[in-house]
Amino acid sequence: MSTLSSFSPGTAHRFRTWLSLETIAAWLLALIWIFPLLYALWAAFHPSEYMVRFALFAPLTLDNVANAWAQAPFARYYLNTFALVTGVVIGQFVVCTLAAFAFARFPIPGKNALFLLVLIQLFIFPEVLIVENYRMVSELGLINTLTGVGLPYVASAFGIFLLRQTFKTIPQELEDAARIEGCGWLEILWKVYVPLAKPTYLAYGLVSVSHHWNNFLWPLVVTNSVESRPLTVGLGIFSAPETGVNWATISAATLLSIAPLLVAFLLFQRQFVQSFLRAGIR
Amino acid sequence: MQLYGALLLLPAAVLLTMFAYLPTVTTLISSLYLPGFRGAPAEFVGLENYRLLFDDPTFWKVARNNLLYALGTIPTSIALALAMALFVNARLPGRGLVRMAYFTPTILPMIAAANIWMFFYAPQIGLFNKLLGALGFSGVNWLGDPAVALYSVMAMSVWKEAGFFMIFYLAALQAMPPELKEASDLEGTSRWSFFWRVTFPLLMPTTLFVLINALINAVRVVDHLFILTKGGPNNATNLLLYYVYENAFAFFDRTMAATITVVILLTLAIIATLKFTLLDRRTHYQ
Numbered sequence: 001m002s003t004l005s006s007f008s009p010g011t012a013h014r015f016r017t018w019l020s021l022e023t024i025a026a027w028l029l030a031l032i033w034i035f036p037l038l039y040a041l042w043a044a045f046h047p048s049e050y051m052v053r054f055a056l057f058a059p060l061t062l063d064n065v066a067n068a069w070a071q072a073p074f075a076r077y078y079l080n081t082f083a084l085v086t087g088v089v090i091g092q093f094v095v096c097t098l099a100a101f102a103f104a105r106f107p108i109p110g111k112n113a114l115f116l117l118v119l120i121q122l123f124i125f126p127e128v129l130i131v132e133n134y135r136m137v138s139e140l141g142l143i144n145t146l147t148g149v150g151l152p153y154v155a156s157a158f159g160i161f162l163l164r165q166t167f168k169t170i171p172q173e174l175e176d177a178a179r180i181e182g183c184g185w186l187e188i189l190w191k192v193y194v195p196l197a198k199p200t201y202l203a204y205g206l207v208s209v210s211h212h213w214n215n216f217l218w219p220l221v222v223t224n225s226v227e228s229r230p231l232t233v234g235l236g237i238f239s240a241p242e243t244g245v246n247w248a249t250i251s252a253a254t255l256l257s258i259a260p261l262l263v264a265f266l267l268f269q270r271q272f273v274q275s276f277l278r279a280g281i282r
Numbered sequence: 283m284q285l286y287g288a289l290l291l292l293p294a295a296v297l298l299t300m301f302a303y304l305p306t307v308t309t310l311i312s313s314l315y316l317p318g319f320r321g322a323p324a325e326f327v328g329l330e331n332y333r334l335l336f337d338d339p340t341f342w343k344v345a346r347n348n349l350l351y352a353l354g355t356i357p358t359s360i361a362l363a364l365a366m367a368l369f370v371n372a373r374l375p376g377r378g379l380v381r382m383a384y385f386t387p388t389i390l391p392m393i394a395a396a397n398i399w400m401f402f403y404a405p406q407i408g409l410f411n412k413l414l415g416a417l418g419f420s421g422v423n424w425l426g427d428p429a430v431a432l433y434s435v436m437a438m439s440v441w442k443e444a445g446f447f448m449i450f451y452l453a454a455l456q457a458m459p460p461e462l463k464e465a466s467d468l469e470g471t472s473r474w475s476f477f478w479r480v481t482f483p484l485l486m487p488t489t490l491f492v493l494i495n496a497l498i499n500a501v502r503v504v505d506h507l508f509i510l511t512k513g514g515p516n517n518a519t520n521l522l523l524y525y526v527y528e529n530a531f532a533f534f535d536r537t538m539a540a541t542i543t544v545v546i547l548l549t550l551a552i553i554a555t556l557k558f559t560l561l562d563r564r565t566h567y568q
């Protein structure tokens with residue numbers, strides 16, 4: 001290292017921090033943690049004979065991606081996931097906003113007990129009640145539809161909780177002012193509360209998008225055709241060991257299905273981390 | 283006003299009833315009945331289904347797996363998450379990159395993560411065994427050996443979760459007043475005892491929060507099993523929720539599935555009680 005030649009006390013110190021045991025441990029852990037993803041990248045863009053042969057100048061190829069794209073209807077899966085995630089988030093925003101507004105500002109008899117009842121859903125998720133929810137969705141005739149995949153998640157206790165917290169911090173005076181101007185309840189909600197809660201919507205939206213982009217068990221149970229399968233289920237079926245698809249192709253398919261979220265994360269890292277934090281501290 | 287408020291709650295109330303409360307109740311009910319054959323009415327059998335379940339050695343094996351899975355993954359993830367947060371909170375060259383590396387697994391779908399780890403674990407062509415082979419060791423059947431498989435699954439879960447928990451520790455560390463460190467530096471406290479006497483106790487609320495979340499995830503997340511092991515070999519990696527799925531959608535035994543679901547619900551109820559008693563003493567909803 002070049003710092004060795006100019007050995008002033010300052011650089012010596014810097015050199016020590018560079019090489020401290022902790023720095024090495026931190027970087028080693030980071031390497032281990034990112035390695036699986038790097039490996040997937042390697043496998044996806046090299047011919048399969050290089051799967052476990054790491055030659056620096058191994059030829060790059062897009063064949064695996066092309067194969068994956070050709071062997072399974074990924075375009076359709078993308079469309080499904082996209083529609084599902086959009087629908088769930090819009091539904092959650094509407095339903096949770098209304099309920100949160102009621103909990104924050106309306107005198108409802110037994111409000112606290114009702115709110116506790118809502119919080120129970122923080123522990124009982126739709127996928128835990130998979131058997132009975134399946135029955136419910138099939139009675140509604142929604143099996144194998146995106147609505148069936150998304151509907152159980154629309155009334156989210158988590159969203160209601162987060163938005164209620166935010167609404168409660170908004171000063172009553174703003175609402176009173178709007179009322180004097182002649183605004184009705186919905187107008188007050190739309191013009192005062194919703195705009196002031198934008199950061200919460202962003203945080204909740206990001207968390208919800210990544211959750212539903214990644215969700216697997218419930219969509220797997222409810223869908224049974226290409227028309228309604230989201231990416232995760234498509235990928236799960238495509239890469240099941242018994243299908244015998246070659247690994248380089250599976251690797252490419254895996255990257256295909258995580259790429260949009262991964263790229264979004266790399267671009268907006270700060271917002272993602274902030275959102276997970278905000279949403280996590282409940 | 284009251285009517286208006288009730289109207290605002292209505293959509294959420296209807297949906298929550300349909301997909302949370304009603305299914306919970308019907309799960310409880312169907313665990314007490316045996317379905318009738320060919321349209322005959324279901325027969326009330328009391329706790330008979332539970333007796334059957336508790337006589338089923340596979341259930342105990344699965345429950346034990348899940349306990350082991352929780353005991354194995356949770357402390358490890360929490361310790362790693364704390365270490366990661368301390369690393370990233372200190373002056374560290376390339377801090378942003380390191381933090382990104384730790385956090386990235388969090389945003390991957392479990393299915394994708396399992397696919398990637400499959401490349402490591404596969405018996406002949408997997409990377410781990412190739413490496414062992416290159417070093418002159420014989421390979422391990424990471425997912426096929428009943429003595430090893432659950433640990434292989436656990437390793438992947440730890441990798442997936444630690445970075446998520448890290449961000450909560452990191453936020454707590456950053457909220458810590460710097461005066462504490464300055465004071466202890468003046469006193470000449472060693473970093474080791476500063477950590478155990480000051481940092482760690484102050485992080486207790488975060489640790490509890492993370493613990494609750496980790497417990498919930500240990501019950502709730504079974505996606506990776508679909509790719510890695512399908513609960514095998516011989517149920518060595520089967521977890522409760524996956525066993526519910528198998529009973530309901532592979533063996534078509536809805537009653538057994540409902541009965542196991544009740545066990546899961548009870549576990550979640552215990553976790554919820556833990557949360558509301560331990561964690562929320564300090565937080566106020568109002």
